[in-house]
Amino acid sequence: MNRKMRMGLKLAIERIYLSFRNYFMRHPVKVYITSSVICFIVLAIVQIMLVYNTYDLLNRRFYYEKKGRINERYTKAIINDHVFPGGKDIIENLLSPQYHELERLYKAGDTAGFNHASQLLLRNIFNTLIDKQNADALLRDIKFKEGIQDSLKYLLVVSRIDLQFADPKYVNIYDKRNKYPLIDAHIQTAKGIRIFGDLTNPDEQSQIIGLFVSDPKPYTYAISFSLYADPANRRQVVFKQMQGILTMSLLSVLAIIILFFITLRNWIKQKHIADVKTDFINNITHEFHTPLSAIMVANKNIQNERVLENKTAIRSLSDIIERQSQRLKLLIGQVLDIATVDQLYVQKGPEDLNILISEILTDFSIKFPSDNLQLSFVPAPATIIVDTDSFHFTTLLLNLLDNAVKYNLQEVKHIQVAVVEMDTDIQISISDNGIGMDKETIRYIFDKFYRNQKDLTQNAKGLGLGLHYVKQCIDAHQWTVRVESEPGMGSTFVIIIPK
Template sequence: MRHSIKLYILTAVICIVALAIVQFFLIYNTYQLLDSRFNYVEKGRIGEAYNLAIANDKLFPGGQPLLDSIIIPQYAYLENLYKTNPQSFDTAAQHLVNNIVGELIKHENADSLLKAIKVKDGIQDSLLYALCIHRLDIKFKDNQYVNLYNRFKKYPLIPSAHQSEMGLYICGNLQQLSESSAASSLVANSPLPYSYSLSFSFYADPYNRRTLVLQQMRYTILPGILTLLAVITLFGITLHKWIRQKHLSDMKSDFINNITHEFNTPITAIIVANKNIQNEKTLDNKQSVTALSVIIHRQAERLKLLVEKVINIAATEKLQLKRTPNDLQELITEILAVYSLNTSNQAIRFTFNKQNFPASIETDTFHFTTLLQNILDNAVKYNDHEQKEIMLSVLQQKEGLDLVIKDNGIGMDANTQRHIFEKFYRHQPRLSKPTKGLGLGLYYVKQCVDTHGWKIRVFSEPGAGSTFTISIPTKNIIT
């Protein structure tokens, strides 16, 4: 059984983890899809304003004169290298591109341009932006473009900090570049010889783009998370109930074993005593017959008590009370007198601190008597002292009366206290003498207390005895 529970838990955990992984990849792929298709509503206006601001210019206002001043003086030198030494041409091209990037970074004004666009168009959103060059080609005398830079290649002489998947990073604070965040993509070229062609893009995105994408996914994320939580919750509830059922099944097995033993003992004693009575020699001895008769009577009474306890298993589920007025202190005195008589062969000292105030309550005499006897039985049973001490008190409180039963027994730890009122539960401490029972005594006590509408509390520590406090509310007190 233990292995089956472990296997069940392991299988369930693996399934839950697998479900969580599937949910994660579903959400992740959905995010990737929506992120690639994300369309910022103000991006079109920003792109139009950017295009107007750099009309007849490149990259940013003043970008074309800067590029012209760097590239035009290199036409003849690059053309000669291209025709005579292609390897030297590649090196010179990379140095030229590196020089262009450095000068553009030094003189860029894209941030000021974006601020002006936002003010002019009344855009209030906080934006991230970037400016990238995708391709740079140069045209010589023969009117054919020669590539100097292409974003799909890597150039060892150009610092890697300037190279990105989208091209040469000129300026900005937007790090995650994609086609969906491009506000404007332009190609500037000329049909004339000794000119150059430049492909570049201006990117703009709201700073909270990720949040906006996740908001679009809320109808995907929430059901997924709620479904996963529901599965985990159902698993927890099922496992908890299964463990409780197993615990109850184990206790019932213990109960059957105990009750079998409890029944066998008096039955065996009655059979043996009866067989001895039938012996002719025994019949001639009146003392022996009387002694055996007493044994049979005692064991028959014990058997009757066991039968009553078994019958009470079902009866305690729905106790029916016949409440009558009783003086609580007198009732306790009577119960203690009978109990003391039945346990006169044991070293037990009862102390009942009577109070000088009226304590009349409405209670079922039979059930209250059995309730108190069960608590006293436990106080005696779980006690290793030669002199067992049991002290009872009735205390007057604002909310009613407290009946306190305190003993000097072995006590209980916190875990035992959590289970003592459960049906069939039996505490198995180390005692000098083994204890017997069905695990129903304190269960009956709790049922009786609850049916009366009272409350019961337990305070105990291992080796320091136990204290049971039954609180009787004012509504049950007769004034």
């Protein structure tokens, strides 16, 4: 790889890294959740594979402990016999008359004729064995005598038959590996011709008997047959053996899911706290910087010789220092007060709600010109007396009114306050035509120091303490608040006072 190619590859990697980092900075929660879900899926796949491999291993090593007793009994029952008691006579009676004809076809090289004749013979033998089999009765008797209570499935199959003519060489006429068109397809299985039973998946662990019987004399035959037996609930037995592994696997996955959600929740919470802290520091720095700068400039001007000779100028600068000092004191007081607002104490007394709200609105409207603010009040038709702390209630309402003006870009700001008496409560609604809020913002507006730093609100001054104070006042009064808002459609705060 030459130097130019290496530089190109390095630049491509750097671009990918920067793109990922920028995307992560913009959508950290989404990246965290996506990567965690991918890791969890990989882990789940690994767990499933491990559980499956364990099941497959136990299934392959499964051993039915009672099959030895069945083997012993069944073997004794078919001594000097084939397949099942009486099976040897059935096979010999059907096969003996056909030996010479099959030998003639075989020695004549008539392969098609030999195959056709041998398949017809096999079909007759197998069908007769199936019709006259007594293996089911024998196995029931064995289970009874051995006291075996398990529900078992069986499979009795013939897997190979060879013929011996005058020559000592065996000639195969049936092999389980081949398919024979003249023999019924439904009795042909991978293990051989099904004589009896309903076991569908026999394996080495379920084999009871596997015999190859031959008689090395002219005009005889050799036969291979097997008996399989397996519990009907073998799968459940294997899963029971895996109970500990399955339990630990499920518990570990569940624990990972729980830890993931706890970690995600705490991480989002910590991120939110960090963001709020950053916003608060930025805001408080800006808020403190303004009065401090004014005080420093006024103080520097006072030190000017020309200004010292002008009493009017000194008076003006002194007033500036006093006003800005008071503003600075007020800011510090707000921060200190909000630190203990979680234990807000209220002294309730009876107040006429219509009159109290009307007085608050009158004082508030004086600060704004009438052509810039339209403030309306819809009182309740009848007098409503509520128990409230008038000082905290006034501060609460003023904070909501200040926000209705602060977060409003309209030339004429409309604010409506209404009092409605319901059957079970009294509702005070404060509605505006401001910028509104989305659902994500509404979730956090009552948090301490929270401010939604959008393009529309980033120039609005404040510490993010007003609505937190509102919530604490409402909680201290044992009231509730509901917020209804949409971006660009204004906001409505509804204070609900139980009767």
